[in-house]
Amino acid sequence: MPVPDVAGSVAPGTAAAAVAGGASPSSRAARGLLGAAVARKDGPAKILGEARYVDDLVLPGMLHGATVRTRAAGGILERIEFGSGIDWDSFVVVTAADVPGINATQMIEQDQPVLAEHRFRHAGEPVLLLAHADRGLLREAVEAVTLHERADPSPVFSIDDALALRGEVVPGNVYRDYLMSRGDLAAGEAAAEVFFEGRFETGAQEHVYIEPQGMIAYVDAAGVLVVEGSLQCPYYVLGTLTAVTGRDAGSVRVVHCTTGGGFGGKEDYPSQLAAHAALLTLKAGGRPVKLVYDRAEDMLATPKRHPSRTLVRIGAGRDGRLCFLDVDFVLDGGAYTTLSPVVLSRGVIHAPGAYACANARVRGRAVATSHPPNGAFRGFGAPQSIFAIEQAMDGLAEALGMSPLELRRMNMLRPGDRSVPGQTIDATTDFDAVLDQALHESGYLEKRDAFAEFNAANAAAGRPLRRGIGLATFHHGAGFTGNGEVVLASEARVRANVDGCVEVVASSSEMGQGSTTTLCQIVASALGLPLERVSQAPVDTHDVPDSGPTVASRTCMVVGLIVEQAARLLRAELIQKAGLPASGADEHAFAAACARYLDGHPRLEAQARYEPPANVQWDETVFEGSPYASYAWAAYVAEVEIDLATCEVALSGFTAVQEVGKVVNPVIAAGQVEGGVVQGIGFALFEKVAWGNTGTMANNRLTNYIIPTTADIPPVQVFFQEQPGGIGPAGAKGLGELPMDGPGPAILSAVNFALGTRISSLPVMPEDVMAALSAHALRVAA
């Protein structure tokens, strides 16, 4: 690994500024770059079809790989039978016996084998890998393999069955059991005058990144195992590859290809897939092997959003002030641990919502079932628990005879409040301003009245249309939870070349979210250069340091901060040692300084490491402290129109207002919000995973797993507020996951408003609306 010429450990804020010293860059080109809607760096290559995704790569002598998977929902693998009529000698065949190192994906636990050997826990688990130059023969060979399995007699397919131990996937069926307890629950209950209790559920959700998962592996001339592919977290993949192959990090390289979307779905699974491709190429003597899933295999085998079940008990005084909150939150982790513990902790921390409550208890469990493991998905547990608390707030408002708006206004977190986890809300927070703008832009109050009248008139006239409007208020913590960022200690570099061109050297992976552009904007701004002079170096673990995974809304805020500091260090080095003028230097002066510096030094680069702000401290054992360095705040309003003839719910309007600190690129930021809202609309109204009788996805085609089309999405009104409170560059906060939290609760509130129903689970499909209307009619009749 190259040794940086300039290195420093920087903390956000004043310490870094002291290290960097010097006056601010004054180039006209760089002025205002933070906050400018510059065009995406990766845009032209993608528009022109020049970007190369993993399936576009064709290497000499390349083989294609395929996977043979278990069929039963857990059991014992007794024998693998290779059928007749296939020339098996012409195939590369890999089983668990071919794993040279540890046969386990390196996540939080090491319970998930890369290839099942004897005992397996779910259908669709990889057992056998095949490779051949001819894809047609490969398909026939996969069909000619028979796995002789002894199926588990009692697989577990639901959270309730897992908790009731109707079948046991792992002893006790619980991966993690967390408790976050504050104040005195009994005293809170005693003080409360009005109560609400509810049970809320959310379903699995498929990521539907536009590019299915894929990897290509080979051994290069130097004997290095190279794996290139579609992924979010190069160093996670590297960790699994070194463990599985027994090689050291110097003889394994992970390279990020152009990646067509991730949404969390390419956080843990690519480690499995990379290991498979690597095992095949190693067995094939280093010949390149490409392993790319089609949509059906991708949807069958890869993780989904965790289904959830949440019980909420909540109580308030007659004035609406919350007295207590008791939440029992459970996630379906599937058959292996993977990322469930951290998804669970984020879900637990967000379970009290964005409200103040002195007496609160949140218990969170991730349970084992016989489904394929569930994993990371935009929001990471928070959309599930925020859905439950938001619905409970609506239920409590109804019990109080208050409007949902009043109840939220009464209890929302404000500066100086302590959140349930224990964080003091900072002085820059203005949640009221966010809510006010959402009300204003959506016309919430006027529409509530107008829709109620419309519905009454239509009911009286026997007309089938109903309208509804719903509100969700929430916040989302950015970056790794708790001490995660401390443990990560992410690093990134900035490197300048002799011509004055600068590279961002980080493991953050562009996958459509715009991180390359955003990071380049930050570095160009810090160096006083025009954006064209800055690019991101290819993400290759032999070149880039570990900047942490590309997840958790952390790239702009955390990695952006690191590269900004590295850029300042580099600039200070040039000022000090190469005569770069401390102010007023343009890109020519910068290039000249680079050239002078590189005349006497082998390279010009600066590295920085993240250190969290001092006030962020977290006690994992009792879930107490400040779990996130920054929060984004939001108020979303959904409007629906429902046709009782078909019970189809059409979105007729959507307003998303959020406070996200500095908006580094307004077009990219608005794209994140629009995309997240659409994904949330899918989660709420369209996307239902149908489980087959062995616990895998039965509707694993885009013909039967319905995601919304543009025809189903109303114009999404997106508004940003920018308070200076974020820890990222110029006060930026995390943004990517936030918009996933609000649509679910806002839409369901709108549906229940329109129909007078008490639907409490997502997705709410037309069939569910119909069933709820029947139940409602029965209740009304009784």
Added chain:
Amino acid sequence: MSAVDPVSGQPPAPWYRPVSLADALSARARWRKDIVAIAGCTDLMVGWNAGARRLPPVLDLSALAELRSIEAGPDSVTIGATASCASIARHPVIAGRLPMLVASARQTGSVAIQNRATLGGNIMNASPAADNPPVLLAYGARLTLASVRGIRTIDYASFHAGYKRTLAEGDELLVSVTVPFPAERVTAYYRKVGTRRAQAISKIAMAALIERDDGAGPAVVRNASFGFASVGPVPLPAPSLSRSLRGLPLSGIDRAQVERALAADLAPLDDIRSTAAYRRSVAVNLVLAAIDAAREAAPRG
């Protein structure tokens, strides 16, 4: 040929692309159902891509210009079996006289699919969820089938014999579909329900053609015909419903009556896309919506 089929890795399957209908019929007579007639391929390719099977021998009808024509007469329009959904949707006479057919053609997959998918393929593929059959049933379409033995016509309503089975003989090809123009004083009502507004496979679809008798009293149903998708093993007409509505005043049809008739006509199932209960209930709602539309169109409501 020495080329290898890119999908199967095998030598190419027989791919026969005749340039005259006579040659196509000879091929059909020789190989009967061992050769698969293909046109737009928008459904078959999906199935072939999903399986590992080698391509079957195919009879490619795409070179037969005579099967692509759309000809309007005084009382009907005759649509060639390989006319595309796009060409149907933009045909001026169809647009003027058969609006439900424009609507169903425009609801068949995406625009790209509509450019390739053919009306004949949509019928002969015999999916119960196909988009255009309900409309053809409601309009009372007739099919023309040809073989080396000659030509015959058949009522479309009697064509589907069971799940993925039709009354076409092994040596026959569908050559055209004739759709009569509806009478005066009709209300056409078509609705496809697929959860999303585009590129959906129907959970249920219904086409209704309700002809009024605006005599001296309140408007009554002179004739009503229907077509349903995704509520049984084949695209279904609703003969009991049609019979039960005949002669009834449009303002006096109640839900229970429609429910009873449809119980005899439809056979919905629970499947991966929806539930039998939902389909049954929405079928009734759509029929009632069509009757409402007819009543609103009547001069004396």
